Amino acid sequence: MSLLFDIVLLSMLALTALRIIFLKDLFAVVMLFGIYSFLSALIFVNLDAVDVAFTEAAVGAGISTVLMLSTLALTGRTEEKSSHSSFLPLIVVVTTGAALIYGTLDMPPFGQADNPIHQHVAPRYIEQSPQEVGLPNMVTSVLASYRGFDTLGETVVVFAAAVGVLSLLGVRRKEREDQESGLKAHRVLRVVAKLIIPLIILFALYVQFHGDFGPGGGFQAGVITAAAFILYALVFGLPQAFKVVSPRFTEILAPLGVLIYAGVGITSVLKGGNFLDYNVLAADPVAGQHLGILVIELGVGITVFAVMLSIFYAFASQTEKANIQ
Amino acid sequence: MLDPHMPILPILLPLIAAPLSLLLGRSQLSWMLAVVASALSFFCALSLFAVCLDQGAIRYSVGGWPPPWGIEMRLDTASAFILLAVTAISTLVLVFAKESIAKEIDADKHSLFFTAHLLCLTGLSGLLITGDAFNLFVFLEISSLATYTLVSLGKDRRCLTAAFRYLVMGTIGATFILIGVGMLYMKTGTLNMLDLAERVQAIDSSRTINTGLAFIMVGVGVKLALFPLHMWLPPAYTHAPSAVTAFLAATATKVAVYVMIRFIYTIFGAEHVFHEMGMDLILLVLAVVAIFKCSFMATIQSNVKTVLAYSSVAQIGYIILGISMVSVTGLMASLLHIFNHALMKGALFMAVGAVFYRMGSVEVKAFQGLGKHMPLTMAAFTIAGLSIIGVPLTVGFVSKWYLVTGALEQGNWLLSILVLLGSLLAVIYIGRILEAAYFNDLPKSVEASSVKEAPVLMLIPMWVLVVSNIYFGIDTDLTIGAATHAAEWLTQHTDAMGARP
């Protein structure tokens, strides 16, 4: 059954990807990309990667698609015919693909429990992390504790993206009051948005704190919270959204999350452990782990929320002034 | 006695300074914070370097978890040596940048510039210090994203297309590295570099491992601008603000070379990579082509920054040449040239930045007459230029000397002739600019009184680098000692993950 799912999903993915190559209508390309992302999320669920599926759906099908559509609104909907031949790219791609297939030939077979990847490092995460870190969700234990430094790097990457987008686009705040912005005229949208947005935020808080026990965590929660406010901005207009969460506020929150995360690490050092050693944060090591993970996930959530929202603000506020086709 | 947390400080200091810089928002404050953070990192790098020369390698487990379950930081002499160069250049460029960006970046983006610079420094430091293959990827992307941002801050619109092309090529490179690391992980089950080394070298010949090696080499090749994957570099260096180019030219590609060295020597094992996979021949050919094609391209450009950009690709060719010799001397010459080239190119791009500051242009024509009107700047350019050519008493000569020695050691006199021929091309492309500066007068359209010397804050860092060029060219003990120690450690030492180094 799982095998059947796998084959069907993979074939749909392949078809979607192939169609994207030949389409000239970029709006359709972006929509197909959203579909590609959702299908990947389904495949991830099928492969037991529930946290990853959650994140891929929120980020790939959510944020990336929104940003691409905002860009298309500014740059135009169709692709021109290319002036150079596609022979050379085809050669490059076929060569690379052949090299990769060659590389797969003595890979460990798919799914076997005695593959090298499941020996040596992984068993400790699976068998001992519930005692050492005390969380049911092993992915969160590894992400936030064992490999917490990677996650700090990831938060810095998100922050770097904000710096990049802000320096390239900035947020244009001078909106004329009579500017038609948002979809207020659509009553159904307005009413439904008002109903849904609080629920989305509530769900995001749930995801933030429940990440220890099920799929979720700071990153997914940050994206979902941002999505709630993006929905608000889409329906009620950008000027209104700026009054609720101002761009300046997001520019303050974004660095704050990184500093909170690094701050936890420094607290560990001050208490005598290594950087990001949560065991020393409380009298009982496992309690220390819980505390450390709670705070760093908050830091991640805050930064991700602020960055995603400020990137959206930056893109959305360009529409008024740039060339629209 | 070394503070036990010292290994992580060069990463932490800029990592914390960057968000603080954004919060502060004011250009002056951000600048001061950046300089302080960078200078403190430099002092940490100094003490780490001293310890490495003494005891070999320093290790630090982040999070208190032992490797391979946790992420560990691992510094040896090679990484400490390059870290020293990176932090030093970063501090000097930041001092230089204060005046330089006034003319090259819009005022409301200055704070963002310093934030991005700090992020780039965080990424580069992390790349050098980390001992975990996936952590390397994360820091690589931090530095890359910051770099794309920095390049795009220029005023000429071509910096945008340059940054975009860099972004696409750089991301493809990083994804190739991710694929390669994935293949290694699949066969060994670990991500810690030393652990990988043990396990990879224990596997006899495996198609997956070899394909992983190939993908990592290509990915790193994009990042270090190895011919023919260098196409992103000339436009990016030309159109980025001068302070950005000075920093990137001296550091970013060199750190990528370090990553290549780390994968070849520590993880895969030089024997396997060079002799069984034939990488020595491939790298040799690519290096030689890079040296000649790019030195030639440098001679025909009209924009001085483009000349120096092509020169940089050629110099990277020299560094790769040293690696492809598969000898301790060759590797030592490469590590030495990484350090020396940072000094040379840093000074050159700073001088060019000063010329842009006063003249508003960096075409060769704009240099006419500057020998008289901007004597200090042009003197700096001249000395650094002579260093690129490889004139005795400069660091450039020392690196070229050891490259030639390494070639002759292997009886390869053809290679040594090629190295010297490359210097001849350098004479042409540097000479053209010196001729304009010293043997021409100011063009009639330029007001003589408006052409003054560069501001002090720009001259000082420039001259610190120039003086280092000469100092380390004459008193070579420190740099040669460090490079030799690093090369020997890399080629002979195979420390096991569990053992204390």
Place this chain on the structure above:
Amino acid sequence: MSFVADYYNYWVVVFLMMTGFYVVISANNLVKKIVGLNIFQTSVFMLYISMGKVTNGSAPIVAEGIEQYSNPLPHVLILTAIVVGVATTAVGLSLIVRIKRAYGTVEENEFQDKDDVI
């Protein structure tokens, strides 16, 4: 047959990677290049996650009655990689918006004509 069953997952992923890679290097429109880049990266993620799957295993969350878990480490790596991917996409798209404003076009063949290409 079992050989195919062992590896088809990886082969399809390789095919998807190459499709994305092809779009990146051959597309004329810059936005499409970014879409291709995303497809390329997402396919690499699938490679990693396929590695971690254990047949008849379950998601790596401790639950009553589950004996076999899939490997959590690839999941952690890919969570980070997804974030890196979206960060790159955001910066790339911002560059495209600026390029459009500066050049009036985002088709590669059109602005190469307007520039001194180095």
